[in-house]
Amino acid sequence: MARAEELYRQRVKRTWELAQQLTGATRNEMARAARNAVRRVRAWRRSHGGPVREENMPHPIVTGLDEAQAVAIRLRLKEMVGASVRPAHRRRYPAGATACHVIGRIGPVTREEMAALNPAGELSLQAELARYLPGDLIGKGGVEKACERLLRGRRGRYWRKRRTGQVVREVPPRPGQDVHLTLDLELQRELAARLGRPGAVVVLDVPTGEVLAMVSLPTYDLNRYRREFPKLAADKVDLPLWNRAVAVRYPPGSTFKPLAAMAGLASGRITPSSTFNCPGYLISPTYPAFRCWIYKRYHRGHGPLNVVGALEHSCNVYFYKLGQKLTLPGLVRWLRLMGFADVPGTGLPEERPGILPDPATVTGVGEARYLATGQGRVAVTPLHVANAMAAIARGGEFRTPLLVRELSGAQQVRRLPISAEQVHVVAEGMYRVVNSPSGTAYKYARDPEIEICGKTGTAQTAPRRVDSNGDGRIDSRDRVVRSGDTAWFAGFAPYRKPRIAFAVVVEYAQASGGPTCGPIARDVVRICRRRGYLD
Template identity: 45%
Template sequence: MYKRRIKIFLGLVAVVFAVMIARLGYLQILRGDDYRLQAEEALQKYELLPARRGRILDRTGEFVLAQDEACTDLCLHYRFLTADEKWILAQQKRIRKQEHVSLDEAGKIYQDRARRTWRVVEEQARERGVDLPATIEEIVRRVERIRAGRDYDVREQNQEHPVICALDNETAVRLKPQLEGTIGLALRSTHKRVHPFGDLACHVIGMTGRVWAEDLEERNLTAADEPDWLERLRRNYQPWDTIGRRGVEAMCENVLRGVRGSRRLKRIGSGVQVLEEVPAQHGHDVHLTLDLRLQQEGVAQLQKGGYTGCVVILSVPLGEVLALVSVPTFDLNRYSQDYEILAEETLYLPLLHRAVGRRYSPGSTIKPLMALAGLGTGAISEHTTFTCQGSFDPRYPDRFRCWNRSGHGSEDLRAALRDSCDVYFYHVGQLLGLDKAAPWLDRFGYGDLPGTGLPDERAGLVPTVDWMRRHGRTAELRGEARLEGIGQGVIEATPLHVANGIATIARGGKFLSPVLVLEGAPPRVSRDLGINPSHLRAVREGMFQVVNEPGATAYKAFFGDGVERLPFKVCGKTGTAQVAPQRIDSDGNGRITVQDRIARTGDMLWFIGYAPAEDPKVAFAVVLEYVQEGGGGRNAAPIAREMLRLCHRLGYLD
């Protein structure tokens, strides 16, 4: 019995050894290469390579308006920032293994390294004026928003996050040796956005900013979109990435943004070996249609007069935006540091892109369009006359007045445009009514977004009877129609709307949506309005008289004493829009009411037109805010004159 048990036991042992030998043979001979590869991969890691964002350049490509410069971010591990107990214990165990010490000693070493880490970070924060607690709080808040609704850890909890951004190369080199003896601290190569011209075209260029949780949710690829995890990592936004937030930076995000590269590394002793490298695909450049010389001159002209407002210049043949000036400006290089000051400036609103993002009452600049609407619908002919005695109805001299209280007498269409007679266009507005005028204004683009694709764009406001009814203003229909005839009342448009409307007249009734960028622009809208050539000729002749006939509203700006004559003829239209005073939130309740303090009063002054008169090459609009003395001919027209002089010198009128 005993010998039998021994035999059974030895047999079982032999079977076990046979199985083990077979398994070892299987692992080493048949699957050896696979497991060797897995072991090697365990010693490998991946490193992402930053992609440079594309540049933004002017129309010539000669001047760079925005570009990336290499820099370094100082980063802290999220688990270190949040003092995660499990992570800290794991670090202590790693230290125990590396240093061959007890766990208690490893804990002391960890605390010493943590103190060194905070010392390095706090020193850099002090030197750069960084609010470190606020920065850390924002990082934690951002990661928690990403993690919200999930019962598992997200990748961002196991990554380093930048706490001090955009260190220069000298500082990064100096800091690198200090990383020894720290924990959770890393230097990451990246780029920062710089703007060589500071505030020039700041509203057009726009800004970049940190990605938000919503960006990660909306824009990032999932495994269903892209199965390769490394490819997703290269293409997806990370919490420390930047994204276009305003202006062309936002509009052309998909063109400007690049794709990260990657590097596969293998740990060999204390060093690493590069096994494979996929280079970064840098973002593409974007060329604006702007001419920086015109942009600079527009800013200088407005600032010289102490005005807030804007200047728009368009190429008539191509519809390209040559200048899109908004004043006041701000320095893009200091946007982050100055943001609170800029955002709290509620009087002059430096962050507002007036040319596309602020709607104004167009005033008398609407009259050429209302004239074409009246002619096109048959409400008037080019020979229709109305008598102006200073008001629409002489029995009520203080209602629907003309700017000329003495009256203009009997005027036909051309004379009414030349003299900017309000009474004439009260009649045109009333004959048309809101519902006949609206389709014409919409065909000129007033009811739509201007069309450049800039995120700041606002659509114009063109009232209809239905709009008035929905807003409880049906009792005002006849009066509103009269006011619309002179560009007052409900109707509003941005300066780009107004400039493009005049460009449409200048190119013979063909509407083109304006183009601002040569790469990444939205599809253009083009339509022939089918305007009768004789109607266009009558309106253009009236606009010619505005500038070139003695006594007309813009004559002195171009032919007055001491004015250097232009070597070409200009067609134009002055405008003075009466507006409510600008109030600021003086009681701090977050609303603007009639109880709040009046900050600025005055009129919105316009001068619009095109040149040369006989063969239009550029169209323009100048608007000045809250001017208390003089009209558009006295204040805005001289600015347009000097802009046209520069256009001629630069060859845009050839």
């Protein structure tokens, strides 16, 4: 008997060794799956009040085997005990890496998630069947998590007579619902190919607020996510797991100037004919701060400009002076109305609210000057900026972006406190940015067949460093792996009947927003026109 037990223990050990060797699963992963199987059966016993069929059924320990792995294990089954290879359903992502950050991922439910989501105490049968059990899958990110409540079904149950096996009662399982995204996957694929570098592109349908594309680069293939996760998580240079469109907050640079213009016009601090003079600097030629970009480059100013001309030329001094007039509380109040202090509202769990300076703790006029030009203590996501462009394109109507059609009831719509005529003044300035020969994007974003309205942006950005000295923190002594500015181009098209709004961001650019993002944005609009979105 002792000899037989020893042989059995050796075969069990050999079973685990072969499973690890032939599948690539770790002992910890397999042990976790085995514990979850035991917990599930125990939960079913408690719920049923007695023995359940699952006690004598095989349970999956390693899933997602490819054909070669399955064949390799079948050839060694004689050396193993209690092991078998069974066909099973496998989740497949036909789009691969396209929209991977939006679609999201699933994984086994954790104890913490079960404690938070499972109701406590005595439960009805329906509630009991809806409980999460160890080993259940749950959305971990993206739409998979945002729509977990809709996508998740409910287990069924039936009761049999012990002697005859006749079913005497049955509660059928309830499948989860389908959800439908507003994304155009082919558009998403084309725009990702055009962007081609770390950054983001967001395209919105102006009339409805639907998200047509939400590109974040770099990407990863959802079909290989589990296998490649250690490498993806370890990449601290390109950070492929980040959804840059909604989870990364960038300094917006001059893309904020149209918003400051709207605040100025709506508040009455300026009129369309109000002018500020730009000598190239705000304080003095020798003072290093609050200079206009043109002074740094050509040692001169723009001269007197109204709001349309200030947008066309992207005049810093004009907007420094406008920021002073608006004051920090006034400008922050307007940006809050446009949603920058909130999450954008698609429901994606990765969404982050914008960062705005707190007027209660920040004193002096300097922060208001900087904020009007998109610098200082401000950072927002590409989706925030694209949605602000959509509000301008609608003549002052704000809508939270819509990504999942089944969540359309949560979309917020409100009229901003500005007249359509005042918004049109801002739109005219954005039109001249691209279509006037003196506009900052004329050489880069103009299309003779499409009237594109836009605004360039270039924001100074701290370099990205990695923990090169291994002290567990990142500081100025660590190695710089990325450096440059955050480059932007945001806007809408066509000018006279806007159909799409967009934002393009390129990380750590070596040139300004015009030459870096202008050509990309022009191609974004052309691709959208080819796909019928400008009709």
